[in-house]
Amino acid sequence: MRIDSFKYFYPERPRLLHIEQPLFEQLSRDPNWVAEPKYNGSRLQLHYVNGAWQFWNRHEQPMVYTPSREVLEALAGLNLEGYWLFDGELRHKKTRGISHKIVLYDVFISEGELLLGQPFGDRRGVLETLLHYRGDYHVLSLAPQYEENFRQVFGLLTQDEEIEGLVIKNLQGQLQLGRSQAVESRWMWKVREPSGRYQF
Numbered sequence: 001m002r003i004d005s006f007k008y009f010y011p012e013r014p015r016l017l018h019i020e021q022p023l024f025e026q027l028s029r030d031p032n033w034v035a036e037p038k039y040n041g042s043r044l045q046l047h048y049v050n051g052a053w054q055f056w057n058r059h060e061q062p063m064v065y066t067p068s069r070e071v072l073e074a075l076a077g078l079n080l081e082g083y084w085l086f087d088g089e090l091r092h093k094k095t096r097g098i099s100h101k102i103v104l105y106d107v108f109i110s111e112g113e114l115l116l117g118q119p120f121g122d123r124r125g126v127l128e129t130l131l132h133y134r135g136d137y138h139v140l141s142l143a144p145q146y147e148e149n150f151r152q153v154f155g156l157l158t159q160d161e162e163i164e165g166l167v168i169k170n171l172q173g174q175l176q177l178g179r180s181q182a183v184e185s186r187w188m189w190k191v192r193e194p195s196g197r198y199q200f
Contacts, residue, residue, distance in 0.1 A: 002114075034146060086104050170187040
């Protein structure tokens with residue numbers, strides 16, 4: 001599906017999963033699933049349209065955010081053409097010492113093409129190609145992925161106060177974007193800390 005002008009799509013809501021549920025261990029052993037850290041930030045729908053960047057949240061509202069020079073330079077380094085829509089996290093002043101950083105989770109629109117029907121593994125490949133040639137990952141980064149031992153990964157990553165938990169994703173997962181509201185995902189699970197330290 002071709003899209004050449006601004007469109008807002010609500011990102012999917014991952015289902016919640018407790019670390020002690022049997023499904024958590026099942027997914028950890030399944031090669032079709034990967035885990036990514038969930039950062040303590042603001043969910044970001046990052047549009048590149050008509051040669052300019054627009055920062056939107058997950059509630060169809062423009063963000064009150066002024067990107068730093070470093071952020072704008074990092075984004076310019078992607079050398080994009082056409083209309084792009086990225087799903088990510090704005091890491092800005094929610095954790096002490098962390099500001100003006102973006103981590104990307106997914107891409108919904110690539111050069112004007114809405115990526116419905118494309119598995120998550122392929123969409124991830126688009127992001128990896130874009131960032132591979134850019135070099136500096138300090139300001140703009142791609143969420144790291146872990147293929148196994150999710151319990152160990154969870155324990156290690158959540159020692160960092162910026163990491164809220166994990167999002168476990170199926171590499172074959174296809175987009176279910178909403179036009180009027182977010183829909184519950186069929187291919188993403190969010191694993192929270194048992195202490196309830198964060199609200200998901």
